[in-house]
Amino acid sequence: MIDRLANHRVARTYVATRDQLARLPFWVRVIVILGAVGGSVLANGDDYVTAVGVSVATYAMLGLGLNIVVGYAGLLDLGYAAFFAIGAYTSALLMTQAHWNFFATLPLAVLFTGTAGAILGYPTLRLRSDYLAIVTLGFGEMTRITFNNWDYAGGPNGILQIPWPNFFGYELNTQGDFFIVGLALLAVAMIFAQNLDHSRLGRGWVAIREDEFAAESVGVPSLRLKLFAYVMGGMWGGLAGAFFATRIGAIDPTSFTFQLSVLVLIVIVLGGIGSLPGVIVGALVVVAMPEVLREFADRRLLIFAVLLIGMMLVRPQGLWPRIRRKPKPFYGLEEEESEDVADKILREHQVQMEERDRRHAAAGRQVPQRGEALLEVEGVVQQFGGLRAVDNVTFEVYRGEIFSIIGPNGGGKTTLFNCITGVQKPKRGKIRFDGRSVVGLRPHVIVSRGIGRTFQGIRLFKQMAVFENVMVGLYPRHRTMTWQAMLHTPGERNDEVRTLQESRRWLGFVGLESVAGRLATELSYADQRRVEIARALAAHPHLVLFDEPAAGMNPTEKLELVGIIRKIRDLGITVVLIDHDMSLVMRVSDRIAVLDHGVLIAIGKPAEIQQNPLVIEAYLGREEDLVEEQAEGA
Amino acid sequence: MEATCTIPASGHGLSLGWSHKHRIAEAKGGKKGMGEFLQYTVIGLTVGSFYALVALGYTIVYGIIRLINFAQGDLSMVGAFLGWTLLVSFGLDRLPLYLALIIAFVVPMLGTAVVNLGILQFAYKPLLKRSLLAILITALGMSLLLQNTAELIWGPRIEAYPPNLLPSTGFFMGPVHVTYVQIALAFVSLLLMGAMVLFIQGTTVGTAMRALAVDHDAARLMGINVDGVIRLAFVLGAMLAAASGVMLGLYYVQIQFTLGFLLGLRAFTAAVIGGIGNIPGAMAGGMLIGLLESYTTGYLSGKWKDVIVFGVLITVLIVKPTGLFGERVAERM
Numbered sequence: 001m002i003d004r005l006a007n008h009r010v011a012r013t014y015v016a017t018r019d020q021l022a023r024l025p026f027w028v029r030v031i032v033i034l035g036a037v038g039g040s041v042l043a044n045g046d047d048y049v050t051a052v053g054v055s056v057a058t059y060a061m062l063g064l065g066l067n068i069v070v071g072y073a074g075l076l077d078l079g080y081a082a083f084f085a086i087g088a089y090t091s092a093l094l095m096t097q098a099h100w101n102f103f104a105t106l107p108l109a110v111l112f113t114g115t116a117g118a119i120l121g122y123p124t125l126r127l128r129s130d131y132l133a134i135v136t137l138g139f140g141e142m143t144r145i146t147f148n149n150w151d152y153a154g155g156p157n158g159i160l161q162i163p164w165p166n167f168f169g170y171e172l173n174t175q176g177d178f179f180i181v182g183l184a185l186l187a188v189a190m191i192f193a194q195n196l197d198h199s200r201l202g203r204g205w206v207a208i209r210e211d212e213f214a215a216e217s218v219g220v221p222s223l224r225l226k227l228f229a230y231v232m233g234g235m236w237g238g239l240a241g242a243f244f245a246t247r248i249g250a251i252d253p254t255s256f257t258f259q260l261s262v263l264v265l266i267v268i269v270l271g272g273i274g275s276l277p278g279v280i281v282g283a284l285v286v287v288a289m290p291e292v293l294r295e296f297a298d299r300r301l302l303i304f305a306v307l308l309i310g311m312m313l314v315r316p317q318g319l320w321p322r323i324r325r326k327p328k329p330f331y332g333l334e335e336e337e338s339e340d341v342a343d344k345i346l347r348e349h350q351v352q353m354e355e356r357d358r359r360h361a362a363a364g365r366q367v368p369q370r371g372e373a374l375l376e377v378e379g380v381v382q383q384f385g386g387l388r389a390v391d392n393v394t395f396e397v398y399r400g401e402i403f404s405i406i407g408p409n410g411g412g413k414t415t416l417f418n419c420i421t422g423v424q425k426p427k428r429g430k431i432r433f434d435g436r437s438v439v440g441l442r443p444h445v446i447v448s449r450g451i452g453r454t455f456q457g458i459r460l461f462k463q464m465a466v467f468e469n470v471m472v473g474l475y476p477r478h479r480t481m482t483w484q485a486m487l488h489t490p491g492e493r494n495d496e497v498r499t500l501q502e503s504r505r506w507l508g509f510v511g512l513e514s515v516a517g518r519l520a521t522e523l524s525y526a527d528q529r530r531v532e533i534a535r536a537l538a539a540h541p542h543l544v545l546f547d548e549p550a551a552g553m554n555p556t557e558k559l560e561l562v563g564i565i566r567k568i569r570d571l572g573i574t575v576v577l578i579d580h581d582m583s584l585v586m587r588v589s590d591r592i593a594v595l596d597h598g599v600l601i602a603i604g605k606p607a608e609i610q611q612n613p614l615v616i617e618a619y620l621g622r623e624e625d626l627v628e629e630q631a632e633g634a
Numbered sequence: 635m636e637a638t639c640t641i642p643a644s645g646h647g648l649s650l651g652w653s654h655k656h657r658i659a660e661a662k663g664g665k666k667g668m669g670e671f672l673q674y675t676v677i678g679l680t681v682g683s684f685y686a687l688v689a690l691g692y693t694i695v696y697g698i699i700r701l702i703n704f705a706q707g708d709l710s711m712v713g714a715f716l717g718w719t720l721l722v723s724f725g726l727d728r729l730p731l732y733l734a735l736i737i738a739f740v741v742p743m744l745g746t747a748v749v750n751l752g753i754l755q756f757a758y759k760p761l762l763k764r765s766l767l768a769i770l771i772t773a774l775g776m777s778l779l780l781q782n783t784a785e786l787i788w789g790p791r792i793e794a795y796p797p798n799l800l801p802s803t804g805f806f807m808g809p810v811h812v813t814y815v816q817i818a819l820a821f822v823s824l825l826l827m828g829a830m831v832l833f834i835q836g837t838t839v840g841t842a843m844r845a846l847a848v849d850h851d852a853a854r855l856m857g858i859n860v861d862g863v864i865r866l867a868f869v870l871g872a873m874l875a876a877a878s879g880v881m882l883g884l885y886y887v888q889i890q891f892t893l894g895f896l897l898g899l900r901a902f903t904a905a906v907i908g909g910i911g912n913i914p915g916a917m918a919g920g921m922l923i924g925l926l927e928s929y930t931t932g933y934l935s936g937k938w939k940d941v942i943v944f945g946v947l948i949t950v951l952i953v954k955p956t957g958l959f960g961e962r963v964a965e966r967m
Contacts, residue, residue, distance in 0.1 A: 076770050123952040130702050131951055133770055134902055138944030141899070149937045258895070262778065269771055302782035308775035309757055312768050 057182030065236025071274030073229035079140025087241025102165030113238025158252025199485035219447035272318020380429030452541035473538030669809030682924020683823035688901030691871030707898015713876025750872035909957025
């Protein structure tokens with residue numbers, strides 16, 4: 001419509017302004033827009049409108065905090081009011097009992113809410129997300145009841161006569177003052193949230209939301225990231241609470257009910273889960289609608305309930321949906337010659353390897369040399385009920401070789417991989433990597449020790465572009481700190497560019513640079529497997545485990561795969577691979593182990609395996625197995 | 635009967651235990667030690683049997699579609715109000731007692747079942763294939779919608795069941811006073827739970843429900859009408875909730891549109907403590923929560939009741955997330 005009216009002068013100005021705004025960095029846009037809105041409300045001078053504006057700002061701040069928890073990390077928090085309450089009570093008690101300045105109470109309010117979030121979150125964030133919803137709900141109620149029963153904090157009467165904030169001698173006591181403070185806090189919150197969303201943390205959160213298991217297995221510390229989102233969201237709630245306390249001047253437990261938690265949730269659902277402008281829109285609807293439609297004010301919860309359900313059914317993306325930036329792979333990076341890329345990767349990887357070996361040697365550990373045991377599996381047993389999936393398996397993988405594990409279906413191969421990568425804990429036995437035990441470590445820790453993997457059924461992050469998938473694989477190698485991500489510092493920017501550069505090299509390595517910007521699901525089966533390989537390599541592993549990388553590939557693609565596997569070995573990376581394609585396995589492997597019904601029946605060079613009577617029996621002796629297997633493999 | 639009762643200004647703060655406390659105060663008169671303990675036990679088991687019914691509904695629905703139906707507690711509230719409407723507004727209390735009671739149980743159970751079917755069909759069905767977050771938020775919205783619709787229909791005031799409908803007399807078992815109402819209500823609860831267990835363990839449809847709890851696709855391939863079984867689970871869940879709602883009304887006399895919130899939370903806690911999807915677990919969990927609440931109110935203070943209940947929930951989830959009796963839900967990867 002705007003385009004049709006483009007001749008009109010106002011419309012032309014609007015379009016021009018919009019385009020100019022879109023070109024500015026996000027933080028400038030936030031300040032310009034909030035400044036303009038704030039200025040016009042203040043110029044209007046109506047105290048009532050300003051007061052509504054302060055409420056909108058408060059709800060928007062709460063919404064931004066909850067958005068990190070629900071929108072970014074995908075955790076349903078139904079007790080968010082608890083953080084608001086802890087922040088409000090901390091600040092109010094310090095101001096009334098200890099006569100602190102409002103601004104001095106803020107760090108403590110934030111610290112207390114963050115601590116509360118960490119204490120609750122650490123043990124409970126491992127739970128299924130629906131259980132978490134109930135736990136947080138319970139926490140919200142516990143907090144409210146505790147304040148209600150706590151006499152020092154005024155019990156049911158709460159805290160009265162909270163003083164106005166004093167800003168270097170200037171007392172903030174009008175709605176206009178609070179509006180300015182509220183908008184300033186809101187602007188800071190929005191800029192931080194935006195920066196976090198577009199940092200490696202944001203990428204990690206998307207990965208967790210899409211497939212937590214895969215994210216953890218490629219090195220994203222999922223529990224830590226969820227805890228971080230939860231604590232972070234809680235701290236914002238605490239800040240908003242402190243602001244609320246001093247503005248209202250009196251707080252009591254009824255200000256912090258379950259209803260408030262639900263209202264804040266409605267703010268982000270209406271606006272659009274994960275969307276920053278959506279939070280403002282949602283806050284406007286939730287605060288302003290009951291003001292405008294006075295006659296329905298009593299029925300506002302009914303209306304919100306209908307809106308909540310209606311939005312989920314009809315428009316789950318919200319009124320102002322989160323816009324996924326159209327991914328621009330390698331935007332602004334200089335072109336690299338393809339021959340260079342292989343050299344660069346080789347050099348880079350050798351540097352990484354040497355550095356690691358030096359570190360290990362410095363720490364007094366023995367560094368396995370080429371041809372010495374890198375991975376030692378000793379007497380590993382894994383049992384499900386009465387079934388022994390892996391039965392007392394012992395073998396070693398030498399540094400620098402290509403080692404294959406073959407065997408009939410149900411032989412325990414994938415289970416063995418899961419034990420090595422920390423997905424499962426073996427019932428018995430030892431697994432040592434680089435001479436150190438990896439049993440009982442979380443998968444992402446094992447990735448950072450230097451073991452990468454791919455999955456039997458492809459587990460890429462479907463909503464992410466191909467290059468972003470590979471960037472997730474680089475997660476463990478980032479050096480940036482969170483505060484740098486929040487402020488979007490030059491250091492963080494450099495780190496991001498380096499990550500982008502490296503993800504491009506790895507995609508070039510597997511021959512997929514040209515499709516880097518596509519969504520992972522748009523690629524062919526074979527190419528998706530190659531993306532998985534690139535994602536596993538991006539963490540610079542010492543050892544990679546490939547689970548049936550050739551499944552679903554045609555002969556040409558398999559040939560290319562053999563080439564890639566050899567190239568990986570030439571980088572100095574040890575490869576362990578599971579596959580059913582005998583000709584591929586025989587061609588590429590240095591040594592082969594055969595698992596049948598969880599038992600290691602043979603180990604040796606390809607030629608020895610081909611002659612081994614036990615192997616021949618396991619494969620050929622029971623013809624029906626082979627037929628079934630081929631049918632399933634296809 | 636109980637004359638005074640204060641409701642916190644926030645609607646959601648309604649404590650179910652107000653008259654409960656009164657009963658305990660009654661019980662405290664003169665008795666100490668073992669007698670006191672047994673008295674709390676009787677009260678705890680009575681209330682626990684209500685929780686167990688609602689928890690059973692949670693567990694059946696969760697077992698089949700992995701949804702925490704936040705509206706479960708509010709369905710109890712709807713049942714309680716339907717029963718009240720029949721008894722008070724329609725004057726059923728003038729009928730012979732047993733007839734009035736049968737109608738006051740059966741009609742709300744059917745009515746609530748229809749409501750829950752409507753919720754399933756209209757709101758949850760389109761979302762079953764979408765994200766867990768979407769359906770949880772919708773369930774939460776449903777709970778709000780039920781509460782506020784009930785407020786619209788029956789008003790925000792506290793309503794009272796006919797106080798003299800049931801005899802308030804009882805008998806002494808040693809030092810413990812047990813009322814006939816307690817016996818009757820606990821008996822009805824046990825009857826309903828027993829019927830449910832027999833239905834699920836003993837009938838073909840029940841077997842289909844258990845199959846669905848393990849694997850939807852496999853069940854579908856075996857020719858089970860998956861949608862039909864899901865509907866059945868919602869009907870059963872609602873009927874149990876409604877029955878517990880009417881019982882609450884008869885026991886506590888006073889009801890309000892907010893009573894479903896805390897009831898639902900406590901019942902959910904019971905279902906989780908028993909191991910979600912585990913039917914005997916839900917019953918045991920309900921009894922445990924009832925006892926816990928009764929002892930806390932009696933020995934500590936009613937003020938801390940919910941803090942203790944949620945504290946136990948969080949502790950159980952941290953220490954043994956599958957519940958005390960093990961869950962019966964297939965793991966998803």
